[in-house]
Amino acid sequence: MLEVKAATIQTSPVFGAIQENLHTALDLIPKNCDLVVLPELFATGYQFISRQEALAVAEDVTCRKGDNPICDRLDSLAAERNMTIVAGLAERSGDSLFNSSVLFHPDGSHGVYRKVHLFLDEKLIFDPGDLGFPVFKACGTTLGMMVCFDWIFPEAARSLALSGAEILCHPSNLLLPWCPAAMITRSQENRVFSLTSNRIGREDRTGAPAEFIGMSQIVSPQGELLSRLGSDGEGAAEATLRIVEQDKMLTPSNDLWDDRRPDQYRL
Amino acid sequence: MLEVKAATIQTSPVFGAIQENLHTALDLIPKNCDLVVLPELFATGYQFISRQEALAVAEDVTCRKGDNPICDRLDSLAAERNMTIVAGLAERSGDSLFNSSVLFHPDGSHGVYRKVHLFLDEKLIFDPGDLGFPVFKACGTTLGMMVCFDWIFPEAARSLALSGAEILCHPSNLLLPWCPAAMITRSQENRVFSLTSNRIGREDRTGAPAEFIGMSQIVSPQGELLSRLGSDGEGAAEATLRIVEQDKMLTPSNDLWDDRRPDQYRL
Numbered sequence: 303m304l305e306v307k308a309a310t311i312q313t314s315p316v317f318g319a320i321q322e323n324l325h326t327a328l329d330l331i332p333k334n335c336d337l338v339v340l341p342e343l344f345a346t347g348y349q350f351i352s353r354q355e356a357l358a359v360a361e362d363v364t365c366r367k368g369d370n371p372i373c374d375r376l377d378s379l380a381a382e383r384n385m386t387i388v389a390g391l392a393e394r395s396g397d398s399l400f401n402s403s404v405l406f407h408p409d410g411s412h413g414v415y416r417k418v419h420l421f422l423d424e425k426l427i428f429d430p431g432d433l434g435f436p437v438f439k440a441c442g443t444t445l446g447m448m449v450c451f452d453w454i455f456p457e458a459a460r461s462l463a464l465s466g467a468e469i470l471c472h473p474s475n476l477l478l479p480w481c482p483a484a485m486i487t488r489s490q491e492n493r494v495f496s497l498t499s500n501r502i503g504r505e506d507r508t509g510a511p512a513e514f515i516g517m518s519q520i521v522s523p524q525g526e527l528l529s530r531l532g533s534d535g536e537g538a539a540e541a542t543l544r545i546v547e548q549d550k551m552l553t554p555s556n557d558l559w560d561d562r563r564p565d566q567y568r569l
Numbered sequence: 570m571l572e573v574k575a576a577t578i579q580t581s582p583v584f585g586a587i588q589e590n591l592h593t594a595l596d597l598i599p600k601n602c603d604l605v606v607l608p609e610l611f612a613t614g615y616q617f618i619s620r621q622e623a624l625a626v627a628e629d630v631t632c633r634k635g636d637n638p639i640c641d642r643l644d645s646l647a648a649e650r651n652m653t654i655v656a657g658l659a660e661r662s663g664d665s666l667f668n669s670s671v672l673f674h675p676d677g678s679h680g681v682y683r684k685v686h687l688f689l690d691e692k693l694i695f696d697p698g699d700l701g702f703p704v705f706k707a708c709g710t711t712l713g714m715m716v717c718f719d720w721i722f723p724e725a726a727r728s729l730a731l732s733g734a735e736i737l738c739h740p741s742n743l744l745l746p747w748c749p750a751a752m753i754t755r756s757q758e759n760r761v762f763s764l765t766s767n768r769i770g771r772e773d774r775t776g777a778p779a780e781f782i783g784m785s786q787i788v789s790p791q792g793e794l795l796s797r798l799g800s801d802g803e804g805a806a807e808a809t810l811r812i813v814e815q816d817k818m819l820t821p822s823n824d825l826w827d828d829r830r831p832d833q834y835r836l
Binding site for chain 1: 685686687688689690692697698699701702718721722723724725727728731732747750751753754757758792819820821822823825828829830831833834835836
């Protein structure tokens with residue numbers, strides 16, 4: 303059986319303090335991890351007041367080395383520790399700007415997911431994701447990414463799981479208190495691990511104060527809470543994920559994939 | 570604003586004791602309800618040992634008056650109290666046999682949903698549902714039905730909500746403890762009321778003992794638990810549902826229907 307040592311990191315980023323935020327987050331990564339998930343926009347902070355402001359710190363993940371302080375640092379760390387890192391960041395691509403989650407392979411290559419469902423004022427800043435819900439081979443298995451508010455749309459986790467994801471990596475800046483419980487259901491209904499990495503703290507740059515709920519967690523395909531942090535305090539939630547590939551058998555008679563009946567659904 | 574006085578009934582049926590089970594269940598219905606939901610297979614009990622045994626007590630809901638002890642009784646009560654009743658029963662249709670939920674309108678007409686996702690040995694007894702997830706006008710609004718194990722497939726509640734259901738009626742004989750929490754997520758992700766009517770007690774007719782978890786509940790579109798029963802004891806969970814038709818606005822910027830992006834999903 304494949305075992306993946308995983309951690310989700312919970313931080314309290316200071317808006318705009320990229321080097322400080324990077325330092326704090328990377329310092330919290332446990333030794334000997336195979337997979338680590340960092341929060342949405344973990345290095346820049348969340349409440350951009352304009353698209354221009356976000357573009358100024360957005361990174362083009364296709365550029366190698368140089369002007370990408372966040373990607374360069376994560377590339378180096380992934381290589382150094384032979385570790386897969388998933389992290390949320392503002393992504394520039396031509397004239398477009400996405401709220402993305404980037405997968406940093408130890409070999410220096412990247413996987414990208416662009417947030418499909420934008421929350422509140424993110425709609426004023428970012429373009430909606432245009433890559434669907436891709437999955438990536440990593441850590442000897444298959445990973446998918448979704449970002450924060452994607453949790454409320456069951457189609458997000460479903461799309462990833464149907465494409466073969468065994469682990470959902472879920473960088474977040476959660477405001478609504480409903481998500482931690484809902485992600486247990488997402489794990490159960492898709493029989494996948496889910497790793498939610500959320501931030502704590504508060505931002506108030508737009509006149510609409512945002513209080514982030516923390517509660518970063520790791521959930522098993524059976525919905526067991528393997529680890530969960532609280533709402534105050536930075537830290538790392540850790541667990542060893544024991545992966546049985548494409549095990550969708552809920553009961554001896556119920557394979558959740560075979561039991562699906564798309565001909566009966568309205569979608 | 571439309572108000573619907575609703576109740577979900579929790580009973581402990583005795584296998585095969587149809588008249589006794591009917592009496593117990595109907596006796597628990599509060600006065601002046603607009604809508605009441607009864608459990609799956611509430612009048613017959615759950616663990617049929619053969620298709621033949623189930624066929625012997627299954628009812629053809631298209632037959633009017635006569636040999637249908639369950640439907641006839643519910644027809645009469647719906648008319649008498651000017652109430653809509655949703656109840657789970659074994660349904661015969663030609664040579665087919667379904668684990669169905671039937672909606673009894675006060676005017677004597679019926680709506681039928683046939684359980685799409687069969688659990689465990691139900692697959693040996695019943696045919697899988699063939700009507701999709703239809704919705705029905707009732708109580709001045711739109712109702713949908715799903716039965717027990719349908720909860721784990723997000724497509725079930727989603728299909729009903731996309732077809733306009735404001736209230737999900739969910740007759741159940743739940744064994745897994747995960748469902749009550751999951752139905753809160755189903756309500757939140759679809760912004761609909763959900764009414765789960767579950768049984769308690771135990772059956773052991775097949776060598777695989779079944780312990781039913783109760784916890785019948787009523788959940789608001791925001792995921793508030795308006796009423797929930799425990800795991801022991803019969804009773805009625807009651808709530809007044811204040812319905813705002815097709816209100817999918819989670820935030821001033823997030824209409825959960827407009828935000829869906831089927832072009833990005835794999836389904």
